[in-house]
Amino acid sequence: MNDSVFFTDLYQLTMAQGYYFSKLHEQQAQFEYFIRKTPFEGGYVVFAGLKTLLDQLTDYSFAPAQLDYLAQLGFKGEFLDYLSTWTFAGNLYSLQEGEIAFPHEPIVVATGTLIETQLIETLLLNTLNFYSLIATKAARMKFAAGHKQLIELGLRRAQGNGGLQASEAAIIGGVSASSNVLAGFKQQVPVVGTMAHAFVQTFDDEYQAFEAYSHIYPDQCTLLVDTYDTLKSGVPNAIRIAHELAKKGHTLKAIRLDSGDLAMLSHAARKMLDEAGLQHVKIIATNELDEYLIQSLQDQGAAIDVFGVGTRLVTGGNQGALGGVYKLVALNEQPRIKISENIAKINLPGKKVVKRWFDQEGYMRADTLSLINESQITLFSDPTFAETTYSVAGLEGAAIHHWAMQNGQRTAPASTLAEIADYASSRLALLPAPHKRFQHPQLYPVGISVELRKLRADLIQQKRA
């Protein structure tokens, strides 16, 4: 049984039954997944979750027990008969997973029958919104951490089973390893671990605890030094262990700071370690870190080699959801629009050509949306403020979408998690730094053509008439 087919809001199914009995269910529909706003007040989104979505949409059909449940809910026999042989056979035209995305542009375009494109909405939104949120948060933290390592330790405060997906998305965004064993076992996530206070408390004193640990992990030993007193007890005991390990040909790997002022303590600990000839022992810092605190610690020259991040990464921290939406833009080749009291909620109708424009050094400079069959143009305007225009003269345009699924089948074997993370990293490198600033980043130009703007205006007028 595929749980994914029930990972949905009930209204998707009641609407599907509505389409069925209105004989509209096999009309050809086009939906677009896009964001209206970048998360975290930042300048971009790292698109993620596609691999997981494709997995979920494989063998996406209803099992007898699921149909029985729908019958209990009052769904009609004829419709359930139809569903019993139905399977998702639609198409997804998508950005590569790990690609950078911006507001207004289609990230994933779903085409197929109305029933199949409608039924997948909740699953698609949940998966892409959450993975992209966390991958983007990780990319921001990695930007702050620079060449220093970033590890993820958030499972205990993650949102339930979402913690498994968060660990995967964090890798895509730039984290190098996770404490999450299930993510390692099931999803190719590299795993990492240190020790907790309970281990230290279990022994009669801190030195004994460190000794026991270093005995079992002589070359993989990270000692947590803040259980009693970081500088008076923890670091001196760690230094003693390091010397004992060295005598036996082993090397203490790291110490971990988990409370107090991380800048001050890391400086003092580094000095003590260096004076003891332990320049190679790394310092890991944890405790409610996010991109702002990492940046601030970096600005203060904190002697931290590895940043361990948890809650504020795996839950998104100050923003717990990406508001990506999935809207009907065409039905039987005819463009469709949704009007709203909120102007920002009006979608861009119709089938579109999306291009990303690069400068001579290979940096991303603008994305553009136009209608198919439009003649080549170089001037585009902002989707919400027509007077702001963007020229792509002198830039080189490239398509950024690919067929991820056709007729319900993947078009290529799934990429590995490491490949996706590498791709994200390579694309982030092409995004100019001003778009990566944490607050008030420079707006990345996403322009629409005059024809697309005209189509939207015409449809609004037509619907309001």
Add this chain to the structure above:
Amino acid sequence: MNDSVFFTDLYQLTMAQGYYFSKLHEQQAQFEYFIRKTPFEGGYVVFAGLKTLLDQLTDYSFAPAQLDYLAQLGFKGEFLDYLSTWTFAGNLYSLQEGEIAFPHEPIVVATGTLIETQLIETLLLNTLNFYSLIATKAARMKFAAGHKQLIELGLRRAQGNGGLQASEAAIIGGVSASSNVLAGFKQQVPVVGTMAHAFVQTFDDEYQAFEAYSHIYPDQCTLLVDTYDTLKSGVPNAIRIAHELAKKGHTLKAIRLDSGDLAMLSHAARKMLDEAGLQHVKIIATNELDEYLIQSLQDQGAAIDVFGVGTRLVTGGNQGALGGVYKLVALNEQPRIKISENIAKINLPGKKVVKRWFDQEGYMRADTLSLINESQITLFSDPTFAETTYSVAGLEGAAIHHWAMQNGQRTAPASTLAEIADYASSRLALLPAPHKRFQHPQLYPVGISVELRKLRADLIQQKRA
């Protein structure tokens, strides 16, 4: 294979191996799960997730494929042999699920061997933290909604698979139904659905869409009225449908508002419905609602019968994680403490007696913590500020913990979700209103005995010496 056993941070396993080779793994340990701070700046937590945790801890043991993976990670053969026959056989002494909890007091006490109480930490924290966060958020929203109905529609922006658990926790906190079909199928959650804009857009005009829907759902029809223009098009078309349904002996159930000013639009829509003799047609409102916006709409007398909440409920909204912790408090009957640079992180050591005190009207008035074998006392003091004292003279004390698991076995059949929700509701009713205020609520007294305070002070001094 039980995935739960791998739903953990790697360090739980490396520490377990450390205990094993230090021959400490079968020492008797006591850990406590507690919170240091109430979420959302509120006055309480609704404790939830126990049923799910007990499910996860049933048959909690390692499968061969899991042991192979640990071998790949470098775990030693002798330890893996030990794990291959190991199973969780510990004890949980817990608040009832749905009970109200406060900072500092033990919510769940886990006892058993050091290895078993350590290995479950991450799973226990993830489950109880997330369920309690969402149940508490739901309780706050229900407090604002009063006797009006609250439904949950958040799956599309939930944190991945955590969305399933969020729907369950929301029911515990006071939501009456969810749009989440999988939660209905698997977890006894009552399901509910309306319609989306895409359905309306699919038809040539709004009236046709409404007609088609009402034809299929003549007695369960909720019409979304804001696709084009709420008051000029949506509500008039809904009224027309209601009259047509009435002629055939059916009743339009509700309309849904999803954009614009919900107070203004609900007043205008109510007036139009009433003037058309449709007093029975309910108004459902959705669009980024949380407890503050619900309260504000209530204060303005909005004509809303059902509040539909989504993102800000299922993700916790302004707070995405509950910071509950799980700390070693005793080992082989000896109290243990963790000291910290942050005073708030120092735990209350030792085995404790917890009592909740009720006044003559049955309201909760204070909780107290003392050591076992202490003589009867009535004066307690605040755990962090000794000069603040609480007297329980004239109040009636009762134990609030029960054995939820003994020797790895549940002590009673699992409660149904409805029973847990009823219990939460009955307990919330006993919490005086000043503790339920959204901001700056009155602090609920949690007091500790002089002996417990002395034990903590002695242990700190001893460890720092």
